[in-house]
Amino acid sequence: MICCLASDASSPGDPAALEAIARACSPRVAPHGDTAVLFDARGLSRLFGSPEELARDVHRLAAERGVAVRVALASTSTAAWILAHARPGSTVVPPGRDASVLAPVPMGWLATLPEIALTPEAPLRRKRSRAGHYRMAPGPDASQTSNFKLRTSKLTIATIERWGIRTLGDLARLPRADVHARLGPIGVRLHQAACGEDAAPLVPADEAVPWVERLECEWPIEGLEPLSFVLARLCETLSVRLEQADRGATEVMTRLRLVTRDVHTRTLHLPAPMRDARGLRTLMLLDLESHPPPAGIDVVEVELGVAPGRIVHGSLLSRPVPEPDQIATLTARLGALMGETRIGAPVLVDSHDERQCAMKRFQIRDDQAKSPKPENFLASGFSPLACLRRFRLPIAARVTVDRHTPVRVVPSARGVTGGAVVACAGPWRTSGYWWALDKSGWDRDEWDVELADGGVYRLARDRSSGGWVIEGTVD
Amino acid sequence: MKSAALSRLESLLQEKRLDQTVTRSWLPEPGVSALSSGIAQVDRMLGGGWRRGEVSELVGTRSSGRTSVLLSTLARATSQGDVVGLVDAFDRFDPTTAAAAGVDLDRVLWVRGPSLTVESARPDRLTDAVHHAIRALDLIIRAGGFAVAALDVADVPSRYLRALPWTTWLRLAHANEGRDTVCLLVGEAPMGKSPRGTSVRLTSTHQWTGASAQSRRFGGMEIRACTSTVVGQTFRSADEAGPEGPAYVPSKALAPRTSHHAPRTHDLLSCL
Numbered sequence: 090m091i092c093c094l095a096s097d098a099s100s101p102g103d104p105a106a107l108e109a110i111a112r113a114c115s116p117r118v119a120p121h122g123d124t125a126v127l128f129d130a131r132g133l134s135r136l137f138g139s140p141e142e143l144a145r146d147v148h149r150l151a152a153e154r155g156v157a158v159r160v161a162l163a164s165t166s167t168a169a170w171i172l173a174h175a176r177p178g179s180t181v182v183p184p185g186r187d188a189s190v191l192a193p194v195p196m197g198w199l200a201t202l203p204e205i206a207l208t209p210e211a212p213l214r215r216k217r218s219r220a221g222h223y224r225m226a227p228g229p230d231a232s233q234t235s236n237f238k239l240r241t242s243k244l245t246i247a248t249i250e251r252w253g254i255r256t257l258g259d260l261a262r263l264p265r266a267d268v269h270a271r272l273g274p275i276g277v278r279l280h281q282a283a284c285g286e287d288a289a290p291l292v293p294a295d296e297a298v299p300w301v302e303r304l305e306c307e308w309p310i311e312g313l314e315p316l317s318f319v320l321a322r323l324c325e326t327l328s329v330r331l332e333q334a335d336r337g338a339t340e341v342m343t344r345l346r347l348v349t350r351d352v353h354t355r356t357l358h359l360p361a362p363m364r365d366a367r368g369l370r371t372l373m374l375l376d377l378e379s380h381p382p383p384a385g386i387d388v389v390e391v392e393l394g395v396a397p398g399r400i401v402h403g404s405l406l407s408r409p410v411p412e413p414d415q416i417a418t419l420t421a422r423l424g425a426l427m428g429e430t431r432i433g434a435p436v437l438v439d440s441h442d443e444r445q446c447a448m449k450r451f452q453i454r455d456d457q458a459k460s461p462k463p464e465n466f467l468a469s470g471f472s473p474l475a476c477l478r479r480f481r482l483p484i485a486a487r488v489t490v491d492r493h494t495p496v497r498v499v500p501s502a503r504g505v506t507g508g509a510v511v512a513c514a515g516p517w518r519t520s521g522y523w524w525a526l527d528k529s530g531w532d533r534d535e536w537d538v539e540l541a542d543g544g545v546y547r548l549a550r551d552r553s554s555g556g557w558v559i560e561g562t563v564d
Numbered sequence: 565m566k567s568a569a570l571s572r573l574e575s576l577l578q579e580k581r582l583d584q585t586v587t588r589s590w591l592p593e594p595g596v597s598a599l600s601s602g603i604a605q606v607d608r609m610l611g612g613g614w615r616r617g618e619v620s621e622l623v624g625t626r627s628s629g630r631t632s633v634l635l636s637t638l639a640r641a642t643s644q645g646d647v648v649g650l651v652d653a654f655d656r657f658d659p660t661t662a663a664a665a666g667v668d669l670d671r672v673l674w675v676r677g678p679s680l681t682v683e684s685a686r687p688d689r690l691t692d693a694v695h696h697a698i699r700a701l702d703l704i705i706r707a708g709g710f711a712v713a714a715l716d717v718a719d720v721p722s723r724y725l726r727a728l729p730w731t732t733w734l735r736l737a738h739a740n741e742g743r744d745t746v747c748l749l750v751g752e753a754p755m756g757k758s759p760r761g762t763s764v765r766l767t768s769t770h771q772w773t774g775a776s777a778q779s780r781r782f783g784g785m786e787i788r789a790c791t792s793t794v795v796g797q798t799f800r801s802a803d804e805a806g807p808e809g810p811a812y813v814p815s816k817a818l819a820p821r822t823s824h825h826a827p828r829t830h831d832l833l834s835c836l
Contacts, residue, residue, distance in 0.1 A: 411709030419707040435659035473636040478656040481679035544626040564631035
């Protein structure tokens with residue numbers, strides 16, 4: 090027996106209240122959006138009595154919370170859902186009579202079914218409320234798919250209505266194979282719903298637990314050192330809770346209420362679920378070191394966004410790589426030392442301008458860690474190459490040119506000796522972004538030159554200004 | 565064949581747990597894990613590759629091939645699925661040539677120092693940059709799990725490195741002891757390798773191809789390497805170690821550049 094609670098049209102939807110009512114009756118609850126919740130009512134007879142008495146108790150609980158609800162109890166989730174939305178008050182369907190009770194319901198109520206009625210945003214809310222901690226990122230494909238399914242389902246219902254089928258009973262009487270032949274899988278699902286059949290079993294969601302720890306200080310905290318003790322205490326408590334629930338923190342929000350009544354908030358996004366108290370505290374402290382609170386702290390609150398714990402199988406054949414939490418701690422420490430923008434993995438820029446480079450966040454994906462390239466390195470086509478050391482701030486130079494070829498280089502900086510050119514190759518002409526108005530364009534000739542000091546340098550001449558620079562050395 | 569006195573001395577040091585403080589042999593012992601440099605001649609000279617858990621050095625003058633050997637080592641490590649850390653004291657690393665040399669950039673933790681022109685920067689900024697770079701290297705080593713932790717101070721004037729406390733390198737060696745990490749220092753002169761680490765001094769001759777000015781290309785470098793395990797000791801050359809001679813490092817990353825010329829207005833007009 091499944092019970093469905095739906096917000097009555099006369100009162101605004103209160104998803105928290107609906108879920109609380111359902112959890113007061115049963116531990117197996119599946120919230121759906123803001124206006125409905127399903128729960129498993131099997132085995133509740135010793136607590137609540139008959140299904141009618143259960144429905145009355147649900148109404149009483151709703152009245153205590155000031156919420157007007159519609160209640161339906163049926164053998165399947167689909168039947169309970171449709172009846173709760175279609176009929177006011179309480180509806181109790183005797184076992185095995187779902188199809189007959191659904192028969193007079195108009196076709197339009199099929200559109201309220203969760204798999205049909207959910208808008209692209211709704212699945213997100215549903216997932217989040219189910220587990221209370223999932224950070225779902227459906228991406229454009231998922232939303233497009235939802236949009237498509239929604240549009241197709243509503244069109245299918247309209248098509249069925251144009252056939253003259255007005256009630257669910259009319260639809261249920263049609264042969265399912267013929268419906269499938271004409272309307273495809275969506276038609277079959279609608280036919281199943283009209284018969285009161287479920288497409289999937291009820292999937293209960295855990296109760297959302299707030300992962301928050303808070304500490305009010307007797308005296309305002311000044312400085313990070315005393316704060317570290319407070320954070321350590323909060324993190325240890327949270328770590329124990331995470332361990333018990335087999336969860337890991339993916340997001341850490343630190344809220345510091347200051348003596349000035351302002352709230353200093355910092356949010357850390359972790360690359361992998363972590364539950365190590367020491368690591369979490371270190372990351373928070375490093376972040377607060379870079380962004381310190383402007384005044385003394387009265388209240389410290391730490392809130393976690395959590396995800397299921399990571400299950401990792403180590404390989405006996407490959408060398409272990411640093412764990413994501415180790416990488417997070419290391420990059421946070423390095424960021425505090427060198428600057429956050431100076432740490433990362435290098436990225437090639439899609440440009441003909443070889444001077445450009447970029448960085449991205451350094452992280453090791455699990456599939457990266459497990460897929461090393463072939464062991465036979467030398468046989469795999471790699472060979473050592475002469476590489477360039479690039480001066481990010483090029484050194485200006487005076488270059489003497491004879492017959493369009495550099496013959497002498499006198500750099501402005503003392504470190505590069507300069508002198509006569511022993512050998513040179515070039516020019517390699519590159520240009521680009523000449524259409525841009527923001528002076529990002531370039532038009533230059535490049536030379537590889539070997540000077541008398543034994544160094545091989547790359548020279549560049551800007552064709553618009555005629556100025557020469559030393560861009561780097563081959564080393 | 566070791567003498568009896570040497571063996572006894574070694575066993576005594578081992579008892580006192582001081583055996584890590586002295587050099588016993590310049591060649592790695594059998595069974596000691598080593599990471600290939602990706603260059604056969606250098607590997608053979610090192611006795612299999614860079615020793616893990618030790619601090620080694622790549623030293624040489626400008627254009628001697630230090631960066632090429634370093635990137636070859638990084639390419640070798642990343643090709644095996646390892647991750648590497650590169651502390652670039654003055655921001656000289658060029659991702660384009662590194663990628664061309666076979667380095668898997670996703671597996672490189674690049675720590676960029678300030679983009680300084682060494683000769684025109686204030687001394688205190690240079691000192692800070694060197695200190696920060698060494699501290700960053702220490703953090704990477706202590707984090708563990710990196711196959712290579714490299715410190716590129718090739719453009720740092722030697723007076724700044726000499727001004728560092730002598731314990732700096734000792735601490736680095738101690739931090740790396742027993743780990744699976746190859747710590748590589750890249751500089752102009754020997755700095756502070758660990759007792760069992762190796763100093764590789766590089767010299768090179770440059771190859772230019774093409775007979776005429778129009779056809780001339782920078783063809784690559786012929787690198788000669790010699791090693792030492794004790795600072796101040798005479799370097800042993802690769803030629804002594806074997807008959808293969810110097811390693812040739814072509815400039816594939818540089819030479820095949822074509823004259824890419826995006827169309828510009830006046831060029832189009834001149835074509836017309």
